[in-house]
Amino acid sequence: MIFIVKEPMYSTEKPTERALLVGIDRGDAEWPVEESLAELQRLVETDGAEVVGSVSQRLKRANARTFIGSGKVKEVATAVQTLSVDVVIFDDELTPSQQSNLEKEIKGAKIIDRTALILDIFALHATSREGRLQVRLAQSQYLLPRLRGMWSHLASNRMGGGVGSRFGEGESQLEVDRRIVRKRIGQINQELRKVQDERDIQRKARLSSGIYKVAIAGYTNAGKSSLLNALTDAQVLAYDKLFATLDSTTRRFVLPEGRELALSDTVGFIQKLPTTLIEAFKSTLDEIVNANLILHLVDATAQQREAQMLAVTEVLEQIGAHHIPQLLVFNKVDELSAGEKEVLIGRYPQAMLISALTREGIPTLINRIELAANADSRVMNVCLPFSQGALVGLAHERCSVLSESFTEEGTVMQLSVPQVYVSRFLPYQLAQDSA
Ligand SMILES: Nc1nc2c(ncn2[C@@H]2O[C@H](COP(=O)(O)OP(=O)(O)OP(=O)(O)O)[C@@H](O)[C@H]2O)c(=O)[nH]1
Ligand SMILES: [Mg+2]
The missing domain is CATH 3.40.50.300 (P-loop containing nucleotide triphosphate hydrolases)
Incomplete structure (x- = not known):
């Protein structure tokens, strides 16, 4: 049975893409199909489309050829027509062959899966250079085994826009071929390494501190x-x-x-x-x-x-x-x-x-x-001479100061010192600690 969320609507505004969701009910009590589809709906809405209906089928495992059974495929194909569906979104990752079989049998709508949708949202939300590179890498890796199936899909996307269309943005159709995608993956990896090297420097600085x-x-x-x-x-x-x-x-x-x-x-x-x-x-x-x-x-x-x-x-x-x-x-x-x-x-x-x-x-x-x-810290009693101002600073910034007093010899402190700094304070430890 198809659960209809919204009847077709006719308006003069720019149409929002109309999505039909398809999931498999595996009888999973932890993560029932309704919940999974509800989450998929939130993903679709985040991506800017509108859910007009959802379909689920009770199956132990996915049909190898078309993900859902052939009768159900026909049902979906009909719903695509009656509900004016633009895009059918499957709640699991489709294999490249499932996707191309479904494209042949369900006419008039794009066929995408949860993975493509998530990648699309990531593309929408990526703001930093590293984020964008990482998304492009994931998209290219997803695209590579699907190139044949994606040909027509990409072409229609580029004209139509909408859900799933941020794939291979700015690429011409000709470029979509295995060799080029592989090369692109190589290039993205190279660029990513550069960006990440800079980040590593910051991270290492934090690590060594x-x-x-x-x-x-x-x-x-x-x-x-x-x-x-x-x-x-x-x-x-x-x-x-x-x-x-x-x-x-x-x-x-x-x-x-x-x-x-x-x-x-x-x-x-x-x-x-x-x-x-x-x-x-x-x-x-x-x-x-x-x-x-x-x-x-x-x-x-x-x-x-x-x-x-x-x-x-x-x-x-x-x-x-x-x-x-x-x-x-x-x-x-x-x-x-x-x-x-x-x-x-x-x-x-x-x-x-x-x-x-x-x-x-x-x-x-x-x-x-x-x-x-503080669990990896050690309590130390130290007397830091006035010449060791930097160490007093370190005590305040990186350790927990349990007590502090000033004497003629210097600052006497009881500290909870993270293991990494213990050696720095050892020379100034008071006798009572070594006992
Ligand atoms: N009622 C309530 N809402 C909260 C609370 N904390 C966060 N929210 C709301 O939950 C939503 C998500 O919050 P975010 O902080 O963006 O969540 P996030 O985990 O960073 O989400 P992503 O970055 O999308 O993974 C927002 O609408 C918040 O206003 C809370 O303590 N109480
Ligand atoms: Mg967040």
């Missing part, structure tokens, strides 16, 4: 940018769209006792995140991989909260960040009732409940970050 790095990771729309803004004066764009953030932003964050940390916000994760994107965004994701602590931020109000958490855990594993200490943080609790909060605490006693909007729970979160940051 021994500064403690905290990364905010989580599902798209969890409120990562809002949290960065709440903790620092980052003023990162935060809005109710999927994949608002593509580039990572790192800001200085000063703990109440004076120690400085680096706090990063980065690209959000999603179910079925295309592997081409994960590979292309490796350097952006390195912000997470190189962190000392990950704040796993969860939208506590999300229908599919648990499934979203699982998706995030899986991506963290995929990028090799699963061994990094994590704090589980539920955001948007301003929208939960007292009862709902209790259920959440009962289920995740180790988690923190916050609201980036009302700042509820933020002080507790800062305390927990501080505790984690």
Whole structure:
């Protein structure tokens, strides 16, 4: 059965593209097909099109030839006509042959898949040079095995615009051939390396400074940018769209006792995140991989909260960040009732409940970050001679100052010193420590 969201409408305004969604119901209780299609609808809307209907079919696994069964394909083909559909969007990545078979059988509409849609949104939101290069790399890698199938698709896109049309922007049809795409991948990789070399310099500087790095990771729309803004004066764009953030932003964050940390916000994760994107965004994701602590931020109000958490855990594993200490943080609790909060605490006693909007729970979160940051520290009693002004500065900026007094010999301090700095303070250690 086809679930119709909107009847065809006739108006004089420039038409928004009309999309029909198609998914498979695999009987997955964690991530039911309705939820997956609802998320796909949000993706479509983020990309600027309108969903006019959705179709799902109960299948154990996808049909190798046409993803859905042949009867269902006919149903979709009819719906394309009756609902004036411009684009049919499949909720899973189609194989190149499934795509070309579907294109033959469903006339009058573009056929794209979730991956192409996500890549398109990334293209729309990429602002930095690195972001744009990474998106182009992912698009080219996606395009390469599909070149034959994409020929007509690209040609019609270029004329029609709309969903999926930011593929190969500015390219002439002739250029779309395997050799050229491969060459382009090579060039993008080269350019990316240059951009990333510069970034590496900054990152290495942070690394060698021994500064403690905290990364905010989580599902798209969890409120990562809002949290960065709440903790620092980052003023990162935060809005109710999927994949608002593509580039990572790192800001200085000063703990109440004076120690400085680096706090990063980065690209959000999603179910079925295309592997081409994960590979292309490796350097952006390195912000997470190189962190000392990950704040796993969860939208506590999300229908599919648990499934979203699982998706995030899986991506963290995929990028090799699963061994990094994590704090589980539920955001948007301003929208939960007292009862709902209790259920959440009962289920995740180790988690923190916050609201980036009302700042509820933020002080507790800062305390927990501080505790984690101090976990690799050692308490030292030192007397820093007045000639060692720089070391006094280091103590204030990178260590926790537990006590401080001034004597004739110098500044006597009790410090919680991160391991990386211990050797710097050793020469000035007071006798009581060596006991
Ligand atoms: N009610 C409520 N809304 C919030 C809170 N934090 C964030 N939001 C809203 O959630 C939406 C997404 O917030 P962002 O900070 O952009 O989320 P993000 O995780 O950075 O999203 P992407 O960059 O798209 O992955 C915005 O509309 C925010 O205003 C919160 O604590 N409470
Ligand atoms: Mg964001």
